[in-house]
Amino acid sequence: MNGNEVAAGVPTPEAVLLAKLRAGDEAAFAALVDGLNCRLQALAATFTSSPALAEDIVQETWLGVIRGLDGFEGRSSLRTWIFSILIRRARTLAAREARRAGVVSANGAAPDQEEWDLGRGRVGLWEAAPEPWTLDTPEQVVQGLEALEIVRTALDGLPESQRQVVLLRDVEDVPASDICNILDLTETNMRVLLHRGRARIRRALDLYLREGTRPATAHTPVQETR
Amino acid sequence: MNCKEALDVVSEALDETLEESARREFLEHMDRCSACRTYVEQIRVSVQALKSLPKSGRPNGRRAEIIEAYRKKFR
Numbered sequence: 001m002n003g004n005e006v007a008a009g010v011p012t013p014e015a016v017l018l019a020k021l022r023a024g025d026e027a028a029f030a031a032l033v034d035g036l037n038c039r040l041q042a043l044a045a046t047f048t049s050s051p052a053l054a055e056d057i058v059q060e061t062w063l064g065v066i067r068g069l070d071g072f073e074g075r076s077s078l079r080t081w082i083f084s085i086l087i088r089r090a091r092t093l094a095a096r097e098a099r100r101a102g103v104v105s106a107n108g109a110a111p112d113q114e115e116w117d118l119g120r121g122r123v124g125l126w127e128a129a130p131e132p133w134t135l136d137t138p139e140q141v142v143q144g145l146e147a148l149e150i151v152r153t154a155l156d157g158l159p160e161s162q163r164q165v166v167l168l169r170d171v172e173d174v175p176a177s178d179i180c181n182i183l184d185l186t187e188t189n190m191r192v193l194l195h196r197g198r199a200r201i202r203r204a205l206d207l208y209l210r211e212g213t214r215p216a217t218a219h220t221p222v223q224e225t226r
Numbered sequence: 227m228n229c230k231e232a233l234d235v236v237s238e239a240l241d242e243t244l245e246e247s248a249r250r251e252f253l254e255h256m257d258r259c260s261a262c263r264t265y266v267e268q269i270r271v272s273v274q275a276l277k278s279l280p281k282s283g284r285p286n287g288r289r290a291e292i293i294e295a296y297r298k299k300f301r
Binding site: 024026029030033034037038039055058059062063066067116118119120121122125126129130131132133139141142147148151152155166170171173176191194195198199201202205206 | 229230233234236237238241243260261264265267268269271272273274275276277278279280281287288289291292293295296297299300
């Protein structure tokens with residue numbers, strides 16, 4: 001039995017969808033594309049600053065999905081499987097593009113702020129002790145469109161590997177173990193990248209909520225070592 | 227648990243994947259340390275905000291090509 005079947009023999013909604021996709025149900029496929037396309041675009045954009053290349057990556061991903069549908073074993077959710085195809089395609093295409101353009105990777109470049117790491121305590125997280133945000137309820141942040149815009153901009157500005165982990169874990173709610181598999185990260189590395197990314201988002205919100213400062217608009221993804 | 231140890235496991239604590247004894251020590255530290263408590267609460271709100279980001283966006287310009295490729299597979 002795989003993850004798309006249940007013991008009682010009643011297929012899960014995902015198993016039903018998969019059966020439709022394998023049977024050539026165009027409406028089901030179109031709905032899948034419409035539901036996921038811009039999210040794939042966001043993930044593809046973490047690998048390249050070129051919108052055209054990001055579109056190529058997404059298109060190649062869907063072609064990979066079409067080819068691989070019959071072989072999909074359901075060991076992860078359909079969505080996680082599609083994300084994993086995208087990441088493989090993105091790595092290949094982005095590397096090819098970088099070679100063609102003669103881009104020298106900026107790996108090892110000094111980060112724009114000190115990075116947190118395990119055992120470093122507050123270094124890289126805060127300089128002065130965090131002060132509470134003056135909110136009646138924390139949920140006010142989530143409800144405020146402007147604050148969400150701050151979060152989006154901060155997310156877009158994260159170094160690429162942090163952005164990939166935060167996008168998959170927090171925005172897309174992909175299980176942590178699946179993220180380790182599809183990004184080829186150890187559990188520890190994934191946790192460190194996640195905390196670094198979350199800490200930068202918190203910092204942006206902190207600046208905005210306490211000082212009204214907005215982060216600079218999204219810049220070219222920062223290349224960095226993993 | 228001290229500040230360093232607590233800050234090492236913030237993500238696990240928020241994901242509720244800490245083992246029981248570590249979870250207890252983490253919560254005890256949060257009770258004692260207002261800086262860590264404030265920080266973790268703000269990380270929690272930040273994660274909630276990330277989860278609330280709208281997932282819609284501009285449509286992909288190649289949608290028709292993608293659907294056509296699917297159609298071809300079943301011809």
